[in-house]
Amino acid sequence: MANKKLDRYSFNKKKEDYIIISPTVGSKSQLNDGGRITFEINSLSNWLLLSDAYFRCDFKIKDATQNQVPQTNTTLENNFFPSLFSEMVLEAGSNPIEIIKHPGEFDTMLKTVLYPKDFDSVSGWIPDVGDGSVLKEPNNRWCNYVNWKLYPLFGLLEHRKVSIGLPYKIHLQRETNDDKIFFGENGSDAKLEITNLQLFIPVITPPIEVETRIFNSLTKDIEIAFLHRNTVGSMTLKGESTTWPITNTIKPARYLMVGFRNLPDSQTNNNNVFRVAMNQTQNPLIHKVQVRLNNENYPNQPLTINPFTKDYNELYRNYKNMCELFGNPPQFEYVDFALNHPIFCFDLSAHQ
DSSP states (O other), X not given: OOOEEEETXXXXXXXXXXXXXXXXXXXXXXXXXXXXXXXXXXXXXXXXXXXXXXXXXXXXXXXXXXXXXXXXXXXXXXXXXXXXXXXXXXXXXXXXXXXXXXXXXXXXXXXXXXXXXXXXXXXXXXXXXXXXXXXOSSOOTTTTEEEEEOTTTSGGGGSOEEEESOOEEEEEEEOOOXXXXXXXXTGGGEEEEEEEEEEEEXXXXXXXXXXXXXXXXXXXXXXXXXXXXXXXXXXXXXXXXXOOOOOOOSSOOOEEEEEOOOOGGGOTTOOOTTOOOOOTTSXXXXXXXXXXXXXXXXXXXXXXOBTTTTBOHHHHHHHHHHHHHTTOOOSSOHHHHHHHXXXXXXXXXXXX
């Protein structure tokens, strides 16, 4: 049978439900041990809406003695769930479609650009600044679980279609990194334990006449074009000038996003890795930024930061334009961006 894709809004739904998938038997023991966790999606006869799929993670937070929840000066990183893993892989059929390195940082950057301004207040991100209020019992607003959507981390899911007849796998490489996801004065004493992890995927049941019409009209596989995510590692800025050879690729690049963060010891009072507030009297550490692709500069002249006036207008305009390109008002206002200079965006479409 040919694999079929259908626009999620092009038919009337008779029913919408979820299938719930647990890790494979051999990988379930890796939830907290630093190994690979695999989810196999073999519901070949179901209409799956992967773009709305999410992981539900049940967890416990204890101090180093495993006896009680840290009560003061501890907070979790915003969007902490993907930071529990060093790599996420999406397979379709038997082929790896996307391999995402550093999914925590990358997902946070994407959501800061691709999601609207009110995302922080409705998504379940922790609005905490290190006072431990999120974790204190009995006022734990998180109820010890979090739902995390696969979109927008995987570019394939921007193709928001229903899929049938195609098996998928998702691999998560667990990383034991409590020192990374907990901030605050007592953050180093906190431990997170995953107690259960499940994948929820919407299943659509169309009316029989719609289903028949679809199968009669689709007789071959359909090629799908999507913005493939290409992630790379990180580097530390050193000296007066730093050149970062990011990657070599034969595929055309659509855009580039670079996130800047201070070292962990400066994150005591802020739990978003890209919202580390600078001292307003401190001079900016970055003065000029430019991307070079196939011997072309983007933009033609470097984006500049005035160290005396702390003028971030050029960088902020690029960030704002990128947000609007995806139909969203920017989450950062200019003042926030000037204090944090968190994410630089470059539109590379001119070289295609």
